[in-house]
Amino acid sequence: MAGTDAWMTRWAAADAARCLRRPTAADDKYSRGVVGLRTGSDAYPGAAVLGVQAAWRTGVGMVRYLGPAGATALVLARRPETVTADGRVQAWVIGSGTDAAARTAGEAAVLAGILAGDMPVVADAGALDLVIGAAAPLVVTPHAGEHARLRALLGLGPAADRAASARSTAAALGAAVLLKGAETVIATPAGWSAVVDAGPPWLATAGTGDVLAGVLGALVAGRWAQRPGTVEDLGPVAATAAWLHGRAAVLAAAQAGHGQAGGAQIGGPITALDVADALPRAVAAILAG
Numbered sequence: 001m002a003g004t005d006a007w008m009t010r011w012a013a014a015d016a017a018r019c020l021r022r023p024t025a026a027d028d029k030y031s032r033g034v035v036g037l038r039t040g041s042d043a044y045p046g047a048a049v050l051g052v053q054a055a056w057r058t059g060v061g062m063v064r065y066l067g068p069a070g071a072t073a074l075v076l077a078r079r080p081e082t083v084t085a086d087g088r089v090q091a092w093v094i095g096s097g098t099d100a101a102a103r104t105a106g107e108a109a110v111l112a113g114i115l116a117g118d119m120p121v122v123a124d125a126g127a128l129d130l131v132i133g134a135a136a137p138l139v140v141t142p143h144a145g146e147h148a149r150l151r152a153l154l155g156l157g158p159a160a161d162r163a164a165s166a167r168s169t170a171a172a173l174g175a176a177v178l179l180k181g182a183e184t185v186i187a188t189p190a191g192w193s194a195v196v197d198a199g200p201p202w203l204a205t206a207g208t209g210d211v212l213a214g215v216l217g218a219l220v221a222g223r224w225a226q227r228p229g230t231v232e233d234l235g236p237v238a239a240t241a242a243w244l245h246g247r248a249a250v251l252a253a254a255q256a257g258h259g260q261a262g263g264a265q266i267g268g269p270i271t272a273l274d275v276a277d278a279l280p281r282a283v284a285a286i287l288a289g
């Protein structure tokens with residue numbers, strides 16, 4: 001399948017800057033946004049750590065994590081500031097590091113409640129089979145394989161290219177779609193779309209999608225804490241999350257190559273956690289203009 005339309009908006013630093021907000025003296029932790037993650041599982045506990053770390057490093061007032069005991073212990077070992085009690089949030093992240101086939105009936109009921117609610121939801125990986133008919137403002141974050149499965153559930157056939165595919169999924173689902181890849185395509189139900197190519201190929205490594213979900217959850221929570229929006233508002237926020245994620249990967253890879261001739265340009269291997277840890281520098285560079 002071909003890539004994207006030449007005329008599509010290519011999200012850039014100036015676009016991302018419009019979606020980021022520097023905290024002010026009037027802020028408190030709640031006005032900056034609370035993001036809740038129901039991610040990770042006994043099989044994939046690391047995904048919980050990656051998403052939580054990414055959310056904190058993007059900049060948010062509070063991160064709640066609700067998941068299995070083993071994953072919770074790992075999250076707290078890495079980020080003791082994480083709140084593990086249930087409570088109000090302005091955005092949910094669900095599905096990263098989970099397997100729909102292993103989901104309990106209790107967890108399915110909780111996720112159904114979240115998807116039927118008012119608060120925006122970022123749905124990834126193991127939650128993508130639950131999203132059809134969701135009432136909450138929703139953004140889904142599939143990779144190519146997950147996108148193909150979601151389109152099959154929606155009864156959609158092949159599309160002309162990745163951009164057309166993301167757009168028709170968004171229209172059929174009534175949700176924003178962030179289709180991951182070397183070029184990440186974002187589309188909304190009303191037909192807005194953008195492409196993000198900020199990330200280097202070093203990003204193709206396990207767990208970077210879990211990091212992206214945490215970044216997006218933090219940005220959505222911050223946006224909704226200031227001014228609740230609609231599903232259409234999730235498009236630019238999702239494009240900004242993908243842009244920051246890609247930029248953080250560039251910074252992390254440059255650091256890995258630092259000291260070698262040309263190494264900072266070519267970069268070096270990075271891990272998902274390296275990307276999360278580079279996020280503050282990516283955010284600071286945008287806010288500094």
Ligand SMILES: NC(=O)C1=CN([C@@H]2O[C@H](COP(=O)(O)OP(=O)(O)OC[C@H]3O[C@@H](n4cnc5c(N)ncnc54)[C@H](OP(=O)(O)O)[C@@H]3O)[C@@H](O)[C@H]2O)[C@@H](O)CC1
Binds near residue numbers: 043044098126145
């Ligand atoms: N540290 C952790 O805890 C980590 C936890 N993780 C968690 O693991 C869970 C499983 O996620 P997953 O992506 O590994 O597997 P799955 O959803 O079965 O899809 C794979 C199938 O889709 C296809 N495929 C096509 N295009 C593709 C593409 N671009 N990228 C990938 N696949 C593509 C391809 O099929 P093929 O094309 O080869 O026929 C392939 O067989 C999930 O919960 C995730 O969050 C990971 O994030 C890693 C770090």
Ligand SMILES: Nc1ncnc2c1ncn2[C@@H]1O[C@H](COP(=O)(O)OP(=O)(O)O)[C@@H](O)[C@H]1O
Binds near residue numbers: 180181199209210
């Ligand atoms: N060749 C590439 N160049 C740049 N970014 C890539 C490339 N391949 C994958 N990515 C990015 O890496 C991330 C991988 O996410 P995902 O497939 O969900 O992996 P995981 O499930 O292991 O976290 C996505 O943000 C995707 O856009």
